[in-house]
Amino acid sequence: MTAVPRERRPPTLDDPVDFAGVRLRNRLYRAPVLECAGNDDDAVDRLIADLEPAAAAGAGLIHQGATIVTGEGGCAAPGMTRVHDPDFVAGLARLTDAVHAHGSRIAIQLEHGGLRSMEVWHDAYGRANPDRHQLAVSRPPRVLRALDRLGFLDLSPRVMTTAEVESLVDDFARAAARAVDAGYDAIHIAGANMGIVQQFLSPFYNRREDRFGIDPAVGPDGTPGVGVAFLERLAEAIRDRAGDVPLLTKIPSERPTLPGIGPYLSDNDAVAACERLAGTEGPFDAVVPVRTSVFWDMSVVRGAFPASAWRDERFRDGFREAFGSLPRAAAVAAGNWIESFVYDREPGWNRDLCRRVRHRVDAPVLCEGGLRDRAQLDDALARDADLVGMARPFYAEPELPARLLGAGAEPEARAVCADCNNCAIAQAAGESGVCRTPAVLRAAGELRRQGAYDRNGAGDGRDAGTGDSL
């Protein structure tokens, strides 16, 4: 990407923008959240039902939730969609057509769980797949091995040879090429949900000595560095197979969850990784810097303790299957409760990190995490990022953009999502990706009755005006 000057006046949510050559009608995006369509009889119908409303309501860019690039293994959660099958991916053209018909753009997110794969933590799935090995970047960190010995995890790692890493790269690249053929506008690599890409990036997981190891030159002096080589190789392979498609990735800044755990990626490491990957010579067209953990905990989805989901009788069997017994599910819930205090829930908790990255790279910076109202979104665009997004609020209000964008938008408009995380935890029990909080759904229903989602003055995007280029 060549460096281009930033806009002279701060953009607002309604301003169109060119995103690596792809025109977006505004700067609001749906962040990737799992639809859990993988077990549906017709996953494409389900994805259309989930994602088309956001397009019809005016979203500039829609990120589909993470999809798994291999035919077996690698699923981090129940019901994830796989994209190894050419016929299935070709069928996703119905989804991209539906989104395009409303003037939105759509990115697919590609992932592999690695050590976060389901058989490691999901009791029933692990029993049903006793011979499954997880692709591992290196021997698992000591704390994961301890959890394995204590029976909280069931690790059976296979540390990849260099040739096996290349084979995984090829799985990503082939999935990307198929997605481009099916009409996706951009490829998003899932880099910060504790899956295999983060495991390559993080010195907590990556102790490889081949060319996919940690690069000490990326990161501040005195720290191990960042393992950017896997992402660089992915970008190269995707471009070889899929052509010059816009590429973006989340980049993690990690927290250790428990004191004394490490090494982990700091904010400084994350900024350095963004510079390397999306700087003038970098292969990525955009980055999404986000704060995560080295563990698969609630750091990415900060919010309240999801008490009512844990207590919901309808999910009880699912929790028992996932965690092996109800007492063990209660132990996980207790950890969940502690996390709700550990993680700072300041609205827009990634904004300062995005701002630092934005000062260092010319490529678009996407910001998400606890952004909830129009004023916050505009302020983040003025100071911290080039596009702004929301995830959980789209579960509660699939047509949310209609309230935030265009001539009809209320200046005080705010998503109704209560950050209670009932949606997130229910997915461990195999439930689909929808809002699970009756009061919030009632609030959205009331807005619907009042016609709040019909006031879409955001245009159809086919003539998006004179926005700036990034």
Ligand SMILES: Cc1cc2nc3c(=O)[nH]c(=O)nc-3n(C[C@H](O)[C@H](O)[C@H](O)COP(=O)(O)O)c2cc1C
């Ligand atoms: C249930 C759930 C599923 C998610 N799935 C993904 C995913 O597939 N890929 C990803 O990169 N992030 C995923 N996220 C993280 C979101 O993209 C987003 O970063 C996070 O929820 C914070 O944004 P929010 O406060 O607007 O929800 C998920 C979040 C939730 C709650």
Ligand code: SF4
């Ligand atoms: S359950 Fe509903 S209100 Fe709660 S975080 Fe999820 S989407 Fe938001």
